[in-house]
Amino acid sequence: EEQLVESGGGLVQPGGSLRLSCAASEFTLTSEEMNWVRQAPGKGLEWLSYISNLDDTTHTEDSVRGRFSISRDAAKNTVDLQMNSLRPEDTAIYYCARGGKYFDLWGRGTLVTVSS
Amino acid sequence: EIVLTQSPGILSMSPGQRAILSCRASQTVDHSALAWYQQKPGQAPRLLIYAASFRATGVPDRFSGRGSGTDFTLTISRLEPEDFVVYYCQQYARSPRTFGHGTKVEIE
Numbered sequence: 001e002e003q004l005v006e007s008g009g010g011l012v013q014p015g016g017s018l019r020l021s022c023a024a025s026e027f028t029l030t031s032e033e034m035n036w037v038r039q040a041p042g043k044g045l046e047w048l049s050y051i052s053n054l055d056d057t058t059h060t061e062d063s064v065r066g067r068f069s070i071s072r073d074a075a076k077n078t079v080d081l082q083m084n085s086l087r088p089e090d091t092a093i094y095y096c097a098r099g100g101k102y103f104d105l106w107g108r109g110t111l112v113t114v115s116s
Numbered sequence: 117e118i119v120l121t122q123s124p125g126i127l128s129m130s131p132g133q134r135a136i137l138s139c140r141a142s143q144t145v146d147h148s149a150l151a152w153y154q155q156k157p158g159q160a161p162r163l164l165i166y167a168a169s170f171r172a173t174g175v176p177d178r179f180s181g182r183g184s185g186t187d188f189t190l191t192i193s194r195l196e197p198e199d200f201v202v203y204y205c206q207q208y209a210r211s212p213r214t215f216g217h218g219t220k221v222e223i224e
Contacts, residue, residue, distance in 0.1 A: 035213075044204065044215055044216070044217045044218050045153075045161065045204055045206070045215040045218075046215070047212055047213040047214065047215070050213075059211060059212070061212050062212070095160055095161075101149065101151075101166075101208035101213075102151035102163060102166045102206065102208055103151075103153075103161070103163060103206075104163050104166075104172060105163075106160035106161055106162070107160060108159070108160055109160055
């Protein structure tokens with residue numbers, strides 16, 4: 001069964017950094033367009049960032065551009081999200097999701113808490 | 117960006133009834149590039165519908181979608197107990213991809 005598994009979440013102080021990873025089983029991430037989407041506690045879904053499967057072109061949502069960056073590690077078969085200058089409002093569950101348009105496979109998410 | 121407004125925010129229904137959820141876009145969603153997701157508590161979203169009306173693999177046929185332009189609906193023909201959760205619409209006609217704020221279907 002195809003699965004995505006996120007890791008790397010945790011508690012971080014404001015201004016700190018975290019690197020999230022998304023690993024896949026039963027398929028190769030390098031062949032797929034991938035995204036990061038987050039959900040603040042009790043809130044809706046917010047798309048954050050996308051990476052192409054053709055040339056690793058990336059797109060990042062305006063509110064986190066310059067602080068968050070998506071990348072691919074082909075050797076590890078992961079897609080990562082580097083998050084810098086974290087703010088309390090970045091507290092959320094972070095999901096990786098497959099797809100270039102709609103998202104047909106999601107991981108279970110990893111919780112990021114930004115608090116002092 | 118395209119803003120999606122879902123209504124109602126909460127839909128109170130009984131098992132066996134038909135539920136109709138609405139998603140209205142602030143601009144035309146070209147090519148009916150709209151998807152619907154279901155999210156159960158503590159779980160990741162699950163794709164139900166894409167291209168406004170195509171069911172994803174394994175989705176029961178009691179779920180159907182329709183619409184074009186700026187107005188889209190998700191219909192659940194006969195509510196099962198496991199359907200009383202939250203539903204989101206998402207457009208992929210333009211970047212950034214955006215989601216509606218969700219409709220919670222609750223037991224009346």
